[in-house]
Amino acid sequence: MSAVAVGHRRFRSATAEPRAVRWLLIGFTCAFLVVFLLLPLVVVFVQAFAGGIKAYFAALADPDSLSAIWLTLKTAAIAVLLNTLFGVAAAWAVAKFEFRGKDFLVTLIDLPFSVSPVISGMVFILIFGAQTWLGGWLIDHDIRIIFAQTGLVLATVFVTFPFVARELIPLMQAQGSDEEYAALSLGAGGWQTFWHVTLPNIRWGLLYGILLCNARAMGEFGAVSVVSGKIRGASNTMPLHVEVLYQDNKMVAAFAVASLLALLALITLGVKTFLEWRHGDELAALRGR
Numbered sequence: 401m402s403a404v405a406v407g408h409r410r411f412r413s414a415t416a417e418p419r420a421v422r423w424l425l426i427g428f429t430c431a432f433l434v435v436f437l438l439l440p441l442v443v444v445f446v447q448a449f450a451g452g453i454k455a456y457f458a459a460l461a462d463p464d465s466l467s468a469i470w471l472t473l474k475t476a477a478i479a480v481l482l483n484t485l486f487g488v489a490a491a492w493a494v495a496k497f498e499f500r501g502k503d504f505l506v507t508l509i510d511l512p513f514s515v516s517p518v519i520s521g522m523v524f525i526l527i528f529g530a531q532t533w534l535g536g537w538l539i540d541h542d543i544r545i546i547f548a549q550t551g552l553v554l555a556t557v558f559v560t561f562p563f564v565a566r567e568l569i570p571l572m573q574a575q576g577s578d579e580e581y582a583a584l585s586l587g588a589g590g591w592q593t594f595w596h597v598t599l600p601n602i603r604w605g606l607l608y609g610i611l612l613c614n615a616r617a618m619g620e621f622g623a624v625s626v627v628s629g630k631i632r633g634a635s636n637t638m639p640l641h642v643e644v645l646y647q648d649n650k651m652v653a654a655f656a657v658a659s660l661l662a663l664l665a666l667i668t669l670g671v672k673t674f675l676e677w678r679h680g681d682e683l684a685a686l687r688g689r
Contacts, residue, residue: 487564495572521626547629567609
C-alpha cells in the first residue's frame with residue numbers, strides 16, 4: 401500500500417465518527433433547533449390567531465399598532481440607508497488605502513458588537529438629555545432628539561452600523577485594486593470607476609449586508625427602549641409596542657404585532673437564503689481571489 405493511500409486511510413479514520421455518534425449529534429442539533437427556534441415561532445403565530453382572524457387584524461389596525469409599525473419601518477429605512485453609505489465608504493477606505501490608524505478604525509467599527517445596546521442608549525441620554533448643556537440648547541431651539549424619532553434613528557444606526565462594513569471589508573480586500581487601477585489608467589474618473597467597476601463587484605455582498613442590517617434594525621429593543629420614552633403612538637417601535645401590550649395583558653394584540661415582526665424576519669431569512677443559493681458561489685469566488 402502506498403504512503404498516500406495509508407495517509408488517506410488514516411485521515412478518514414481520524415475524522416469519521418461511528419454511525420451512532422453521528423445520529424446522536426444530528427438528533428441533538430435538530431432537537432435543539434426545534435425547542436429553541438421552531439417551537440417559539442409556532443407559539444407566536446398560534447397565540448396571535450388565538451382570538452380569530454378578526455381579532456388579529458383588529459390588533460394590527462389599532463392606531464397605536466399602526467404608529468409603531470410605521471415608525472419601525474421609517475427608522476429601519478433611514479438607519480439602513482445611512483449605514484449603507486457609511487459601510488461602503490469605510491470598506492473602500494480600509495480595503496483600498498493604507499493610512500495611519502486603519503486598525504483602530506476597524507476596531508471602532510466592531511465596537512457595537514461588544515457594547516450592550518442599553519449602554520449605547522444611555523450614552524445618547526447623557527449627550528442629548530435635557531439635563532446636559534447640549535440637550536438644554538436643543539430644547540431651547542425646539543430640536544427634539546431624545547423621546548423622538550431622531551433619537552431612535554441614532555440609537556439604531558449605532559447598533560447596526562458594523563453589518564454592512566464588516567460584510568464588505570473582507571470582500572473588497574480579497575478583490576484587491578487591480579481592476580480599479582486598470583480603469584483609472586484607461587481614463588475613467590473616480591465616480592466612473594466606482595459605479596462601473598467597484599459597485600458591480602460588491603453588489604451581492606452589499607445586498608447581503610443590507611439584509612442583515614435591516615433585520616437587526618427592525619428588531620432592536622435595548623437601545624431604542626432607553627431613548628424612546630415608550631410614548632404610545634409617538635415613539636414606540638414594534639418591539640417596544642409588543643412589551644407594552646404584554647404588560648397590559650393584551651396577549652392577542654401583543655402576539656399579533658410580534659407575529660408581524662416574525663414574518664418580516666422570515667422574509668429577510670428567505671431572501672438571505674436565496675442570495676446564498678443563487679450567488680453563494682460568486683461571493684465565494686470573489687472572496688477567494
